[in-house]
Amino acid sequence: MAAADSKIIFAGPVGSGKTSAISCLSDIPVVSTDVDASDETKARKDTTTVAMDYGFLSLEDGTLVHLYGTPGQDRFDFMWQILTEGGLGLVLLIDAARPDPAADMLFYLDAFEKFIAETGAVIGISRVDLSERDIYGLLQQSLIERGQLLPMFEVDARKDEDVNLLVQTLLAVLSAEV
């Protein structure tokens, strides 16, 4: 990575849409390290990302913004610290259809706590149509109880406009640094 280059990190549970979101933004086809799932992940996806997803955005001056999707399974969390070094900010995707989206969110907020404090984050709630519960309300309540204020939207991670909204919002958060 060149000195001027930077990166945006996409995190979230398995199946939350990290790979799709990066695909929406990347100038190149996403380089994924998906392999056959062999554990409980199998129930949700046939393949899963065991290392990372990668894409990039090329800016007009040649600067690259690298887009990294962290591995969804927490047994790969040793990778997360490495990936976030030099990162601009975090896009956290939460799958509304999982059993406990609030617990998922809190897990990732804890895991990336230092990175978020130093940069910024935005939360996208995906697969909302597959849940009958008010997941937005649940997550917002969890954030209030935690005393953390983060932008949050219901999104379809396969749609360019939704992913753009997340990045646009992340940029606005980062721009508000005094």
Added chain:
Amino acid sequence: MKQVARILPVGLEQQERTILGVVVNLLSAFDLDVEVVDDASEAPHIALVNGEASVGMEYLHSPDTAPVKIVISATPLSGYGAHSLSKPVRVQALKDAIFELWTQNQESIQQVEKNLGSRSKAKPQPRPAKTEAGLRAEQVQDLMLALLLARSQQKHLLFSGQAGHGVLLDGLHGQYYSGLSGEAMEAVCQQQGQAQALGPGPFMSAIEGLEAKPFNDIAWSAARFGAAGRLYDGAELDHTLVMKAFPRFPRRHLRPEHTRVAAMLTKTPMSLRELEANSGIAMDVLIEFYNIGVVLDVLQAKPTEQREIRKLSGGKRGGLLAKIAKRLKIGGNT
């Protein structure tokens, strides 16, 4: 030293008068207090004329007019020595026009003062309040004002739109009740109407059998039509806006300026003036967002000691952020 400009509205429609009220508040921040006068005999410096009203055209043809005239019309109106603004007039455009014309026409404005001669010279009026803390039900003209009143004073209200459509508002819980379809409700959001305060008993009877829905479902649409950028509940442009929770943005009424402001406030509490300076977003849009935040109970304005407007740096990466925004075709000063 503050100056006082006397402005005479001529034939303005209700919405235009509302916008003038907002502008009056904004101009006081630019060391220009405005006194809105009701009669041409009160030696106005500026006339704000509805060019599509007969009374407006009569005024323009009369021999004794204000030295500065601003005509509002759907198509630009030339002549009459007037500055023309297009309908629907925007807060920012009117504010800029008044301020610039006031500055550019000081000579003729001073002549008005001299001509007053022995007549009782207009005395500076008390500085107009920037906010309207005492909103009353009888002042409500649209659903957004009704929502603001219900929420800020935790009242039960019945808002009656046109065609007898009624919406019951529970300001304590931030919920509304209505038997209207989505389309009819959308129409009510953009209509003028009246509000009536209800006691707990009549309110409970009225909502019987109706489903409670959150203010969030209607506030975004209502804000596009109502309240017109006025600040309520004691808030001022210099107060620091503290976000209590990120608002839930509905897809139908998603406005990029609103999401951007909301995102900025999650990182750094700022005043409306600071937001305007750092985002480039028009003040009336910012106030619109603030009003929505009040209705949804996610924003709070806190008085702070007067301070310089902070210029945000975007950290050390401001340039990079702008390049990414450009690459993704995201507008504004990210």
